[in-house]
Amino acid sequence: MLLFETVREMGHEQILFCHGKNPDIRAIIAIHDTTLGPAMGATRLFPYLNEEAALKDALRLSRGMTYKAACANIPAGGGKAVIIANPENKTDEMLRAYGRFVNSLNGRFITGQDVNITPHDVRTISQETNFVVGVSEKSGGPAPITALGVFLGIKAAVEFRWQTQRLEGLKVAIQGVGNVGKNLCRHLHEQGMKLYVSDVNPVKTEELKKLFDVTVVNPDEIISLDVDIFAPCALGGILNSHTIPFLQAPIIAGAANNQLGNEQLHSQMLAKKGILYCPDYVINAGGLINVYNEMIGYDEEKAFKQVHNIYYTLLEIFHIAKQQGITTNDAAKRLAEDRILNTKHSKAKEIAA
Ligand code: NAD
Numbered sequence: 040m041l042l043f044e045t046v047r048e049m050g051h052e053q054i055l056f057c058h059g060k061n062p063d064i065r066a067i068i069a070i071h072d073t074t075l076g077p078a079m080g081a082t083r084l085f086p087y088l089n090e091e092a093a094l095k096d097a098l099r100l101s102r103g104m105t106y107k108a109a110c111a112n113i114p115a116g117g118g119k120a121v122i123i124a125n126p127e128n129k130t131d132e133m134l135r136a137y138g139r140f141v142n143s144l145n146g147r148f149i150t151g152q153d154v155n156i157t158p159h160d161v162r163t164i165s166q167e168t169n170f171v172v173g174v175s176e177k178s179g180g181p182a183p184i185t186a187l188g189v190f191l192g193i194k195a196a197v198e199f200r201w202q203t204q205r206l207e208g209l210k211v212a213i214q215g216v217g218n219v220g221k222n223l224c225r226h227l228h229e230q231g232m233k234l235y236v237s238d239v240n241p242v243k244t245e246e247l248k249k250l251f252d253v254t255v256v257n258p259d260e261i262i263s264l265d266v267d268i269f270a271p272c273a274l275g276g277i278l279n280s281h282t283i284p285f286l287q288a289p290i291i292a293g294a295a296n297n298q299l300g301n302e303q304l305h306s307q308m309l310a311k312k313g314i315l316y317c318p319d320y321v322i323n324a325g326g327l328i329n330v331y332n333e334m335i336g337y338d339e340e341k342a343f344k345q346v347h348n349i350y351y352t353l354l355e356i357f358h359i360a361k362q363q364g365i366t367t368n369d370a371a372k373r374l375a376e377d378r379i380l381n382t383k384h385s386k387a388k389e390i391a392a
Pocket of ligand 1: 214215216220
């Protein structure tokens, strides 16, 4: 991999390679863009096959965070950290050493919890740095606000697709009824929508049946149901060359991260099928909005108000995609890049004045 060439192409500002012998630690912190604010991005611990795979993950995910924050209209940039380690070898000493690296960036990078990092680990990291979010849980966790964002995204998609604000009677298939899926069901049920749910854990669907009128579907069947909206709220990579041919829902709007197996290929496949896809990092930004608000001093009213931007942003994205004949995924990127460029120009003007 040509390191500087790759970094230049992807537009990163800074990559920090963190190394320590005692305790043994290897980590990469990627800061993609801080035009809008400090780079926010969770820390992932993973036994990567090699260093290149770890670096690629950090580069890709940090760039995604820039787009996510810009679309969410919050003053934050994009970052991501990966610790290269087997979860079994994780120690508090290692996490504290990592925390000191985060601290050395003096607030340019603010991190939180991702794969193989627990709330306990985040608290351990926070012993060495204040630049950590998700420690206080003042908001009671991100799932309710994420679900609200997804619900608002569904509203925007229905309005754009069918020029109606009426949700009653529409059929929604929800894949995965964990923290977000369950909260989403509540919003949809309140609107009188017909719910079809699946989960690989039958306890979750049984629990849901006691709360709302839902039809439980086999996990293999949920994606191909003849419904109005498919809401992936379980796994990444669910929209791929094997699944897209079976999709019948004209709208895809769900919380799962990285829904597209391959961003370019599969967003185009969806567009060709006439499916309106709500880019995952736009519709599920409630979680980021939540941690951002925890960082600046949690105010529930303010956080919930910000989440309503998801509705307007998605409508804007759908219009850009239609006008410019591009996929909604590309339209979201264009919107984010424009917001960043406008801020860059205003900053340059301020400096010149
Ligand atoms: P969760 O673990 O609470 O729920 C996921 C559910 O999906 C579980 O009940 C699991 O049993 C089920 N599941 C797993 N594989 C499945 C399959 N093949 N078919 C059907 N069900 C399956 O997670 P969550 O917090 O509800 O998050 C859901 C998704 O949204 C994840 O992809 C997550 O990364 C993303 N997300 C969550 C938040 C948040 O605020 N929690 C924010 C942004 C994005």
